[in-house]
Amino acid sequence: MQRVTNCIFLKENQILLLQKPRRGWWAIPGGKMEPTETVKESVIREYREETGLHINQPQLKGIYTFLIKRDNEIISEWMMFTFLTEEGEGIQREITEEGILKWHSVDDLSELPMAKGDRFIIEHAVQGKDVAFGTFVYTEDFQLLSYQLDETRKATDI
Incomplete structure (x- = not known):
């Protein structure tokens, strides 16, 4: 898996998002963990690689499983660890090989093209107090089939 x-870098009610060229959807900057990294080391490295910014004190806000289905068969599965920070430094890139980076008002997120599940993830990260746990099931073309969120459990309940 x-x-x-x-x-999610939150600054003055705005978050920095990455517009991926393939679909034109906006996404939270990040990427794949290396085998020897902790999740915290990974998020700091990936964020810096994608944005040019070094994030400080990222706080875990969600742990999610994603399933991609073809008919009734699971063809792909991955786990995502979502963090939130309000502190960072460096020179932000505007365009990278991953796409275009741009700050967006939290109030305008419903207007942006993005994966439907990402809206739930961002909303919880910005407004929720505890770590959220969830599963999102998508088709191959990233149409959301179903989701389950458990925002009532705390990280210490694991």
Whole structure:
């Protein structure tokens, strides 16, 4: 199972998102973990690689499983660890090989093209107090089939 980390950088009610060229959808910057990394090391490295920014004190906000289905068969599965920070430094890139980076108001996120599950993930990360746990099931073309979120459990309940 692939492991992925990403981080929402919240600054003055805006978050930095990455517009991926393939679909034109906006996404939370991040990427694949290396085999020897901790999730925290991974999110700091991936965020810096994708944005040019070094994030400080990222706080875990969600752990999610993603399933991609073809008919009734699971063809892909990965786990994502989502963090939130309000602190970072460095020179932000505007365009990378991954796409275009741009700050967006949290209030305008419903207007942006993005994976439907990402809206739930961002909303919880920005407004929720505890770590969220969930599963998202998508088709191959990333149409959300179903999801389950458990925001009531705390990380200490694991």
